Amino acid sequence: MPKRTDIDKVMVIGSGPIVIGQAAEFDYAGTQACRALREEGVSVVLVNSNPATIMTDTEIADRVYIEPLTIEFLESIIARERPEGLLPTLGGQTGLNTATQLAKAGILDKYDIQLLGTPLSAIARAEDRELFKQTMEEIGEPIPDSAIVTTVAAAEEFAERIGYPLIVRPAYTLGGTGGGIAGDIHSLRNTTTRGLTLSMINQVLLERCVTGWKEIEYEVMRDGADNCITVCNMENLDPMGIHTGDSIVVAPSQTLSDKEYQLLRSASLNIIRALKIEGGCNVQLALDPESMDYYVIEVNPRVSRSSALASKATGYPIARVAAKIAIGLRLDEIPNAVTQKTLACFEPALDYIVVKIPRFPFDKFVNSDRTVGTQMKATGEVMSIDRSFESGLMKALRSLEIGVYGLRLKGAELWSEMELEEKLRKATDERIFVVAEAFRRGWQIREIHEQSAIDYWFLEKIEKLIIMESRLRDLRLEDLTPDLLLEAKTMGFNDHHLGELTGLKETVIRARRKEFAIGPVYKMVDTCAAEFEAETPYFYSCYEMEDE
Amino acid sequence: MKAILALSDGTIYRGISIGVGGTTIGEVVFNTSMTGYQEILTDPSYRGQIVALTYPLIGNYGVNADDMESSQPQVSGFVVKELCDSPSNFRSAATGQDFLERHQIVGIQGIDVRALTKKIRVHGVMMSALSTEHTAAELMELVENAPSYDQIDFVRRVSCQQAYQWDRDETHRGGQWSMEFFAANRVVVLDYGVKFNILRSLRSRGCEVIVMPCTSTLEEMLRWEPTGVLLSNGPGDPSLLEYAITNIRNMIEYSQERYLPIMGICLGNQLLGTAFGGTTYKLKFGHRGANHPVKDLATGRVYITSQNHGYALADEGLPSEVEVSHINLNDHTVEGLRHKRLPIFSVQYHPEASPGPRDNSYLFDHFVQLMSAHPAS
Numbered sequence: 001m002p003k004r005t006d007i008d009k010v011m012v013i014g015s016g017p018i019v020i021g022q023a024a025e026f027d028y029a030g031t032q033a034c035r036a037l038r039e040e041g042v043s044v045v046l047v048n049s050n051p052a053t054i055m056t057d058t059e060i061a062d063r064v065y066i067e068p069l070t071i072e073f074l075e076s077i078i079a080r081e082r083p084e085g086l087l088p089t090l091g092g093q094t095g096l097n098t099a100t101q102l103a104k105a106g107i108l109d110k111y112d113i114q115l116l117g118t119p120l121s122a123i124a125r126a127e128d129r130e131l132f133k134q135t136m137e138e139i140g141e142p143i144p145d146s147a148i149v150t151t152v153a154a155a156e157e158f159a160e161r162i163g164y165p166l167i168v169r170p171a172y173t174l175g176g177t178g179g180g181i182a183g184d185i186h187s188l189r190n191t192t193t194r195g196l197t198l199s200m201i202n203q204v205l206l207e208r209c210v211t212g213w214k215e216i217e218y219e220v221m222r223d224g225a226d227n228c229i230t231v232c233n234m235e236n237l238d239p240m241g242i243h244t245g246d247s248i249v250v251a252p253s254q255t256l257s258d259k260e261y262q263l264l265r266s267a268s269l270n271i272i273r274a275l276k277i278e279g280g281c282n283v284q285l286a287l288d289p290e291s292m293d294y295y296v297i298e299v300n301p302r303v304s305r306s307s308a309l310a311s312k313a314t315g316y317p318i319a320r321v322a323a324k325i326a327i328g329l330r331l332d333e334i335p336n337a338v339t340q341k342t343l344a345c346f347e348p349a350l351d352y353i354v355v356k357i358p359r360f361p362f363d364k365f366v367n368s369d370r371t372v373g374t375q376m377k378a379t380g381e382v383m384s385i386d387r388s389f390e391s392g393l394m395k396a397l398r399s400l401e402i403g404v405y406g407l408r409l410k411g412a413e414l415w416s417e418m419e420l421e422e423k424l425r426k427a428t429d430e431r432i433f434v435v436a437e438a439f440r441r442g443w444q445i446r447e448i449h450e451q452s453a454i455d456y457w458f459l460e461k462i463e464k465l466i467i468m469e470s471r472l473r474d475l476r477l478e479d480l481t482p483d484l485l486l487e488a489k490t491m492g493f494n495d496h497h498l499g500e501l502t503g504l505k506e507t508v509i510r511a512r513r514k515e516f517a518i519g520p521v522y523k524m525v526d527t528c529a530a531e532f533e534a535e536t537p538y539f540y541s542c543y544e545m546e547d548e
Numbered sequence: 549m550k551a552i553l554a555l556s557d558g559t560i561y562r563g564i565s566i567g568v569g570g571t572t573i574g575e576v577v578f579n580t581s582m583t584g585y586q587e588i589l590t591d592p593s594y595r596g597q598i599v600a601l602t603y604p605l606i607g608n609y610g611v612n613a614d615d616m617e618s619s620q621p622q623v624s625g626f627v628v629k630e631l632c633d634s635p636s637n638f639r640s641a642a643t644g645q646d647f648l649e650r651h652q653i654v655g656i657q658g659i660d661v662r663a664l665t666k667k668i669r670v671h672g673v674m675m676s677a678l679s680t681e682h683t684a685a686e687l688m689e690l691v692e693n694a695p696s697y698d699q700i701d702f703v704r705r706v707s708c709q710q711a712y713q714w715d716r717d718e719t720h721r722g723g724q725w726s727m728e729f730f731a732a733n734r735v736v737v738l739d740y741g742v743k744f745n746i747l748r749s750l751r752s753r754g755c756e757v758i759v760m761p762c763t764s765t766l767e768e769m770l771r772w773e774p775t776g777v778l779l780s781n782g783p784g785d786p787s788l789l790e791y792a793i794t795n796i797r798n799m800i801e802y803s804q805e806r807y808l809p810i811m812g813i814c815l816g817n818q819l820l821g822t823a824f825g826g827t828t829y830k831l832k833f834g835h836r837g838a839n840h841p842v843k844d845l846a847t848g849r850v851y852i853t854s855q856n857h858g859y860a861l862a863d864e865g866l867p868s869e870v871e872v873s874h875i876n877l878n879d880h881t882v883e884g885l886r887h888k889r890l891p892i893f894s895v896q897y898h899p900e901a902s903p904g905p906r907d908n909s910y911l912f913d914h915f916v917q918l919m920s921a922h923p924a925s
Binding site: 225226227229252253254255256257258259261262265266269289290291330331332341342343345346347348349350351352353387388389455456457460523528529530531532533544545546 | 561578580581582583584586587602603604605608609612614615629630632634635636637638639659660661662663665666669833837838839840841843848849850852877878901902903904905906907
């Protein structure tokens, strides 16, 4: 299926202002998509209300409009530009909602504009709770017991039948705004009332809470010929109960056997096929840590924050490929931009681990509630790549630029044991440091697991970092042997942090390292684990043998 | 304990021993799957090979009794970046180290597996030695004097010695099988190194499964009155297996007269192609991973496949009655054959997955449909 010839001009809706619950990822996706469309000779009209973006640079699109994203303004732009197509799936929820409104208002029909990529009916099937539930039931994919309510009374009735805790999610909102976990009738009343007000269609979903289950995501792509691939999967270190945007996330999954990996992969492909999505989609699943039971939690029928992460994590340009699919190309007609020899129709093989840590704005909003839950509070995220989880985690922590160089948070030693336990159970943005502090104080791994529900695999790794910390503490220079230094560097301790721990100067550590010729090398992110030569790769540092 | 991996081109990698101490020799290959190390370790197609996994964190979810693809690990040696010593998964029954040790597998961790992979990509697969006992110089000598992987018939070593019935019951998730599939389809599986999941895939589709040694003759097979024959996966160079090729030729001849569906997988595809008159050749570094795109030439559809093969079938020399049905999108090699008139087909990849994507299990459905479509029944 070659590129459609009836589409010469496409309008792309940007994501509007950057708000809490959304980072700059839609700018990244939108920019990629505009470039991909222009590569195919399509003229791009971009509309965004936010001028502080890359996509509104004049060289990204053929025409750039910086106007409010309301249907009135959009209609006047449409009337003037007369695009043949509209691509709404790259501007996050804002773009998608705006396109839905344009269609409902009859503007798309009036100007004979085709909605490209995923059809609106598919978007509705993914976003409308009742339709989604129906679709999942039809294809036999399990979803948690749930009910759609439009009144508080109906919410109470459901709670009486199912019990607590329940998750409350308003329909059609950004980053789960207005949602929460209700543990009793009072919080249920509060959250439902708030959710009903915030939802664009005054709907709230109540759902059995699977808090503590593994939270796994798959990024999937589908083209118009029904070819499907998964770009990658991701595992949340913070299990179900904490919004994935507020969770520490690794790619690929670490604690899933092939049976579990394939079970959830097949489910994700099943879902993208049933929803008839053309382009990218993100599937969130909850997996019971004690069985093969799983639930489909949510589907984002568009390029999302997670897909931006998956893109950078794998080297697979999801937005670019989604844009090409939208204008009729098939996955096997799109080249892999990194290898340039293979095609976009494959699944990236990673030979490294990616660690994402959310960045919270609590240094600016000092008085706000720092607990994290089902409503996203992070305003950004950092991502690191390395050969082990330990070093990836340490790298990402440093990248947060919150003044930490490792797992040590200033003031953590002042927490009382009660505070520590409370912070473990009721997660805040500082939970990773809380876990570290608990290990430092000699807590058993089982106790930490019971309080936090974080998988043992991650806890073991954090414990290893703490053990290394203690081995390094107050060390004399001559005790810092080449083997120990290399081990610490391989685990991700930087020179500054080594200085803090040993009490030696950072410059002394660096000199010692140079003396033993211990330094990082750089390896490629090439989408294929070195199986093919890469033409346009990017690099990450690690302590290995070969420098690329 | 330290360990050394020495390649025939003189490259030496120094790391830490995993599994047991000792010395082993084999062809060094890499696999890019991110999950499924237990299935890879126990896949008989890896006999004679030292397998390196490109994903750096291996052993995270331990090993268990259900993820075996044969009764024991089959690899000659195992190479990883990091073997997890404290796995976490509800099915985990032992650590990777316990498993390797119990089955006397020599392995190495802590080497730059990406550097090794690039070496193999550029120079091709090569013989290598892995040891905790010898010096690098001694290992080089061992590698030089070792018989080449391509000259050894590994199939005879991994095949069963006697026919047996696979009767482990499998429940099929989804359960959309109608009763007609439970009609007595009896499949004879020629065991060239069969993976258990091929047998499970047939069993879960209601077939009676008889596994027979690789050297079985057509007469011996017909005694079971099979409704279909499956040619399994297996290790090594297909051109060494004259006995198997002759037997398959007899099968094809027989099927001209009598309805007998035949399905080939991996080595089975190569043997079938050779029996039809085609030839095989060795790939530079093979296809081993869970992400290979394969195109069905009849429908244009692309499938993500699980692969493990070092040889490929040339697309020349096949009779006009046999067509190439699938090709690999990365390098355009032959990925499947279809007989235009007879119910015979084969694929180079692994519809049984395990490890890898399950997208191709419909090929077993197709095989069962062919058997059920027996004109006489």
